[in-house]
Amino acid sequence: MPTIPFEVFRGSPGQTRFDTFSLDIPEHTPILTALLKIRDEIDPTLTLRYSCRQAICGSCAMRINGKSRLACLTPVGPEFRARGKLRIEPMANQPVLRDLVVDQGPFWQRYHSIRPYLVPDPQHPLPVGKESPMTPEQVAQFQETPRCIACASCYSACPAIASDGDFLGPMALAKLFRFVVDPRDGAFHERLLGVQNQSLWLCLRCNLCVESCPKDVRPAERIHDLKWMANQELGALERGSRHAIKFASNIREGGLLNEMKLARETLGLVGMLGQIPKGIELARHGKSIRKHPPIQGREELDAIYRELDRPEDLQHRPRVPGQGVKGPTQQPSKAGGAA
Amino acid sequence: MVGAGLAGQRAALEAIRSGLDVGILSKLHPLRSHSGAAQGGINAALGPQDSVKDHVYDTVKGSDYLADQDAVEILCREAGPTVIEMEHFGTIFNRAPDGSLDRRAFGGASYSRTIFAADRTGLALLQALYEEISRETRVRIYEEWDAIRLVSRGGRVHGVVALDRKTGTVEGFAAKSVVVATGPAGRIYARTTNSHASTGDGGALAYRAGAYLKDMEFVQFHPTALPGSGILITEGARGEGGILRNKNGERFMERYAPHVKDLASRDVVSRAIATEVAEGRGFPDGTCHLELMHLGREKVETKLQEIVGFCRNFAGIDPVTEPIPVYPAQHYMMGGIHTNPRGETNLAGLYAAGEAACVSVHGANRLGANSLLETLVYGKIAGANAAEFARKTTAGELTPEDVSTAEKELHALWERREGEPPARLRNDLQSTMEADVGIYRTPEQLEAARRKLGEIRTRYASCYVEDKSTVYNVNLTDAIELGHMLDLAEVIVAGALARTESRGAHVRRDFPRRDDANWMKHTMALWSPQGPVLSYLPVTVTEYAPKERVY
Numbered sequence: 079m080p081t082i083p084f085e086v087f088r089g090s091p092g093q094t095r096f097d098t099f100s101l102d103i104p105e106h107t108p109i110l111t112a113l114l115k116i117r118d119e120i121d122p123t124l125t126l127r128y129s130c131r132q133a134i135c136g137s138c139a140m141r142i143n144g145k146s147r148l149a150c151l152t153p154v155g156p157e158f159r160a161r162g163k164l165r166i167e168p169m170a171n172q173p174v175l176r177d178l179v180v181d182q183g184p185f186w187q188r189y190h191s192i193r194p195y196l197v198p199d200p201q202h203p204l205p206v207g208k209e210s211p212m213t214p215e216q217v218a219q220f221q222e223t224p225r226c227i228a229c230a231s232c233y234s235a236c237p238a239i240a241s242d243g244d245f246l247g248p249m250a251l252a253k254l255f256r257f258v259v260d261p262r263d264g265a266f267h268e269r270l271l272g273v274q275n276q277s278l279w280l281c282l283r284c285n286l287c288v289e290s291c292p293k294d295v296r297p298a299e300r301i302h303d304l305k306w307m308a309n310q311e312l313g314a315l316e317r318g319s320r321h322a323i324k325f326a327s328n329i330r331e332g333g334l335l336n337e338m339k340l341a342r343e344t345l346g347l348v349g350m351l352g353q354i355p356k357g358i359e360l361a362r363h364g365k366s367i368r369k370h371p372p373i374q375g376r377e378e379l380d381a382i383y384r385e386l387d388r389p390e391d392l393q394h395r396p397r398v399p400g401q402g403v404k405g406p407t408q409q410p411s412k413a414g415g416a417a
Numbered sequence: 418m419v420g421a422g423l424a425g426q427r428a429a430l431e432a433i434r435s436g437l438d439v440g441i442l443s444k445l446h447p448l449r450s451h452s453g454a455a456q457g458g459i460n461a462a463l464g465p466q467d468s469v470k471d472h473v474y475d476t477v478k479g480s481d482y483l484a485d486q487d488a489v490e491i492l493c494r495e496a497g498p499t500v501i502e503m504e505h506f507g508t509i510f511n512r513a514p515d516g517s518l519d520r521r522a523f524g525g526a527s528y529s530r531t532i533f534a535a536d537r538t539g540l541a542l543l544q545a546l547y548e549e550i551s552r553e554t555r556v557r558i559y560e561e562w563d564a565i566r567l568v569s570r571g572g573r574v575h576g577v578v579a580l581d582r583k584t585g586t587v588e589g590f591a592a593k594s595v596v597v598a599t600g601p602a603g604r605i606y607a608r609t610t611n612s613h614a615s616t617g618d619g620g621a622l623a624y625r626a627g628a629y630l631k632d633m634e635f636v637q638f639h640p641t642a643l644p645g646s647g648i649l650i651t652e653g654a655r656g657e658g659g660i661l662r663n664k665n666g667e668r669f670m671e672r673y674a675p676h677v678k679d680l681a682s683r684d685v686v687s688r689a690i691a692t693e694v695a696e697g698r699g700f701p702d703g704t705c706h707l708e709l710m711h712l713g714r715e716k717v718e719t720k721l722q723e724i725v726g727f728c729r730n731f732a733g734i735d736p737v738t739e740p741i742p743v744y745p746a747q748h749y750m751m752g753g754i755h756t757n758p759r760g761e762t763n764l765a766g767l768y769a770a771g772e773a774a775c776v777s778v779h780g781a782n783r784l785g786a787n788s789l790l791e792t793l794v795y796g797k798i799a800g801a802n803a804a805e806f807a808r809k810t811t812a813g814e815l816t817p818e819d820v821s822t823a824e825k826e827l828h829a830l831w832e833r834r835e836g837e838p839p840a841r842l843r844n845d846l847q848s849t850m851e852a853d854v855g856i857y858r859t860p861e862q863l864e865a866a867r868r869k870l871g872e873i874r875t876r877y878a879s880c881y882v883e884d885k886s887t888v889y890n891v892n893l894t895d896a897i898e899l900g901h902m903l904d905l906a907e908v909i910v911a912g913a914l915a916r917t918e919s920r921g922a923h924v925r926r927d928f929p930r931r932d933d934a935n936w937m938k939h940t941m942a943l944w945s946p947q948g949p950v951l952s953y954l955p956v957t958v959t960e961y962a963p964k965e966r967v968y
Contacts, residue, residue, distance in 0.1 A: 131648075179889045224544070
């Protein structure tokens with residue numbers, strides 16, 4: 079049995095430190111078990127949230143050697159072998175209360191801001207006395223999101239949360255997806271409209287939420303799905319969606335990004351005025367923006383786009399909401415899939 | 418509402434929708450409640466051949482005839498509407514190819530009547546109910562508050578005193594009526610499928626306030642838990658076709674339950690596994706094996722997603738290709754705060770529901786997938802009746818002295834400068850209950866347990882909380898919870914010693930048969946300074962006279 083050093087974050091804001099505890103434990107021991115052993119046998123003043131110890135209550139998310147993880151689900155061995163120690167810190171992006179316990183207020187606030195409940199659809203009331211109808215295709219939309227246990231690992235890992243307080247974050251957006259694809263929900267349009275303007279396009283697509291999620295909800299993919307659906311449902315309403323749609327058509331046209339054209343199409347002529355200082359700055363550094371000459375191997379590009387446009391591929395890849403109840407499925411816009 | 422799992426939230430929803438203001442106290446965020454750990458499903462007789470009558474019969478038989486049959490009738494009658502209501506609230510259940518709610522087989526049931534959401538049905542229901550509560554404005558949820566006192570006087574409840582974990586402050590909550598729905602108490606045992614938070618707080622608070630505890634000696638051991646951690650492998654695994662084998666490769670359940678084999682009721686299967694191991698037919702690690710390999714990768718990975726994860730993560734086993742070692746672990750308390758079928762306790766204004774309560778619909782042994790059902794059906798009933806009582810009564814008379822007395826006692830514990838740490842006392846309590854009050858019981862063991870619990874009680878008087886911080890002090894809450902567990906453990910042992918028969922989950926080596934002439938009655942326990950005082954209450958029988966239980 080190896081002796082494993084745990085460097086554990088201790089204290090409250092203004093007075094923090096790391097305490098080191100050494101434990102002789104088998105490598106497959108979950109980190110939560112190790113922390114509880116420290117509490118029971120070495121230092122009962124260590125505090126943390128925990129309950130189920132089987133990755134279903136979502137209480138024990140923390141940073142383990144910098145990575146946001148559920149302590150109950152993470153064995154000590156691999157991290158110990160990779161780094162020679164275990165550095166245990168509270169989750170990021172949330173104020174520390176004490177030791178490993180953070181204030182989850184902002185996290186729950188975002189959750190509640192998406193209206194996390196079914197909004198009745200007056201056109202299609204739920205059947206009285208029996209279950210709502212659901213097609214296998216509609217059921218298939220619920221592959222990942224019901225697995226979410228709201229542990230906030232994704233929220234802790236997300237750099238967009240750290241840099242932009244307006245971002246709803248991976249969990250809330252994955253939750254939003256769960257309602258957007260629900261055939262029982264009557265707020266499909268409003269829900270997409272609510273995030274189209276803001277939150278959707280703040281995602282950096284770094285995939286850290288996917289990597290940190292203990293339940294394989296893959297929030298970044300759900301955010302991508304939401305973008306695709308928003309573009310489909312609402313068209314190019316604002317900057318983010320316009321940028322995504324025009325980016326794809328821009329490349330389809332010339333094979334290389336025509337930045338001037340993209341800026342004009344995304345921001346509009348008036349919007350571009352605001353970019354003049356940036357243009358001057360770029361020019362001063364010898365980065366002129368000009369039209370590229372036609373590229374070679376144009377056929378290959380066309381082949382890529384043909385592949386992307388294949389109807390079965392479009393059907394399979396981006397999610398179509400529960401339109402079976404609400405009306406005909408809209409034709410996917412050509413650029414949407416590549417955005 | 419004290420407790421914010423399925424029962425507490427369902428009670429709250431009912432009271433809110435009847436037009437009242439509701440406060441919910443919970444030591445966990447509602448979505449972290451142990452309800453979310455329920456895996457297998459929720460029973461409702463919705464299948465074409467199935468009927469409410471069959472569901473009632475199976476439940477009564479499963480209970481070894483200790484359930485109150487009027488209460489069971491309500492449970493089973495309300496099952497269908499409850500499941501449909503939860504579906505309308507947004508629960509994402511598994512569906513059959515035609516879009517209807519899919520059903521799976523479960524132990525002790527005559528038909529496939531378990532509606533499910535993969536193997537995380539509790540989580541699916543908890544999410545949907547919390548979503549439904551989230552649209553309400555007349556509710557305030559006090560998250561991470563520990564109830565430390567239930568105040569009663571003159572046979573009536575007046576409110577709750579609680580500790581805010583985040584700040585360490587103690588406050589009083591005057592209430593016209595209180596619903597206790599604090600869930601399980603499995604942490605009394607060393608090996609349990611229950612979460613760490615499952616410490617029976619509500620039961621102990623109600624007991625101390627003068628409410629009856631009922632049938633506490635009936636402790637369910639789930640047959641299939643992972644050795645060591647006690648993590649549950651759902652009965653749904655056998656419902657989907659999983660098979661138990663001993664070290665000789667024998668499908669031993671054929672001997673214990675020739676008709677339904679691996680899907681006999683839980684007490685039967687748990688005793689079978691314990692017997693196989695005790696008689697030398699277990700594997701060297703003291704387990705039997707649950708095999709799923711023959712079901713095929715797709716079925717295992719889609720219908721039993723969570724347990725595939727549990728096995729891979731917590732036991733290093735792939736159930737698609739290897740057998741799962743299992744041994745019984747404490748799983749459920751059939752007993753709890755005594756209520757009638759209206760959710761009322763013997764104290765005016767005090768209601769209880771869910772696992773913390775005992776109506777009794779489970780009697781001496783609960784059938785799988787009946788507990789999620791109970792939380793919702795009786796949560797709703799308790800909420801409705803608590804609301805009705807609140808409308809007709811004056812405000813609870815919670816005095817400043819009520820709060821300061823509770824606070825002073827807490828501070829006396831908190832400020833003590835030396836003594837034994839709660840962890841050591843808890844370990845002793847858990848190992849005592851595990852060793853002496855388990856699946857098979859003898860009077861010698863029970864007497865020994867009573868003596869040891871007395872010693873732990875004495876030592877608890879000098880329990881020492883080393884952590885002096887006011888911020889999220891789980892060392893302090895450990896000590897509070899330990900006191901609650903100790904109260905309940907004493908009642909379990911007293912009830913088990915007195916009950917000289919074997920029924921359902923209570924098995925006495927010295928009295929191996931059920932004794933309907935003398936023991937067709939509920940054990941009722943009242944708190945006294947000298948320990949639990951027992952009395953008995955007759956079982957309500959409507960349709961089904963007791964018969965021998967054969968599976």
